[in-house]
Amino acid sequence: GAVVSQHPSWVICKSGTSVKIECRSLDFQATTMFWYRQFPKQSLMLMATSNEGSKATYEQGVEKDKFLINHASLTLSTLTVTSAHPEDSSFYICSARADRGPEAFFGQGTRLTVV
Amino acid sequence: DQQVKQNSPSLSVQEGRISILNCDYTNSMFDYFLWYKKYPAEGPTFLISISSIKDKNEDGRFTVFLNKSAKHLSLHIVPSQPGDSAVYFCAASSKGGSEKLVFGKGTKLTVNP
Numbered sequence: 001g002a003v004v005s006q007h008p009s010w011v012i013c014k015s016g017t018s019v020k021i022e023c024r025s026l027d028f029q030a031t032t033m034f035w036y037r038q039f040p041k042q043s044l045m046l047m048a049t050s051n052e053g054s055k056a057t058y059e060q061g062v063e064k065d066k067f068l069i070n071h072a073s074l075t076l077s078t079l080t081v082t083s084a085h086p087e088d089s090s091f092y093i094c095s096a097r098a099d100r101g102p103e104a105f106f107g108q109g110t111r112l113t114v115v
Numbered sequence: 116d117q118q119v120k121q122n123s124p125s126l127s128v129q130e131g132r133i134s135i136l137n138c139d140y141t142n143s144m145f146d147y148f149l150w151y152k153k154y155p156a157e158g159p160t161f162l163i164s165i166s167s168i169k170d171k172n173e174d175g176r177f178t179v180f181l182n183k184s185a186k187h188l189s190l191h192i193v194p195s196q197p198g199d200s201a202v203y204f205c206a207a208s209s210k211g212g213s214e215k216l217v218f219g220k221g222t223k224l225t226v227n228p
Binding site: 002004006034042043044046049091093094095101102103104105106107108109111 | 216219
């Protein structure tokens with residue numbers, strides 16, 4: 001159990017376009033979902049926390065208008081990188097947490113390359 | 116200010132021996148700790164966790180030890196296997212684990228055959 005699916009696993013887009021990444025909890029209801037970004041050889045940087053049906057809470061320094069997060073249901077959260085630029089190229093990972101425990105389960109990540 | 120520290124960026128051990136990965140934290144409000152394993156270009160995989168009410172938790176080859184007074188935890192893997200080679204992240208949370216996870220920078224473990 002506790003499977004989190006993230007799609008797409010990789011995407012290449014042109015500067016100025018928007019990209020949407022989906023995160024789904026397949027076998028449990030995720031009351032809370034988290035979005036992370038990982039730079040090469042760095043730790044996971046939390047971008048935002050989202051609870052189903054409410055606005056996401058963004059970490060300091062993360063532009064909420066650039067990284068749009070929607071947690072429309074208990075099994076789906078989306079991250080949209082708007083007007084992407086090359087500096088947004090990174091590895092984005094989502095995680096989901098159920099009510100039953102504090103463990104968070106991660107998706108497989110999305111490698112975004114903006115050209 | 117890094118609240119969760121993994122001071123060893125890498126560790127190399129022989130197959131069959133014990134791997135010990137260490138983690139220190141500074142925030143005394145942390146009361147739930149987790150270890151994740153991560154392969155390149157994949158999301159982290161949950162391994163094992165421990166609440167601050169315990170000082171040890173064991174699951175198969177993996178054991179996590181917590182020393183609250185020293186604000187230190189460690190992950191023991193025994194016996195180590197080549198498939199254990201990955202980056203291991205320590206994470207901490209507060210309020211019984213209901214708050215967001217704070218991650219260390221990770222330790223790259225290499226298990227040599």
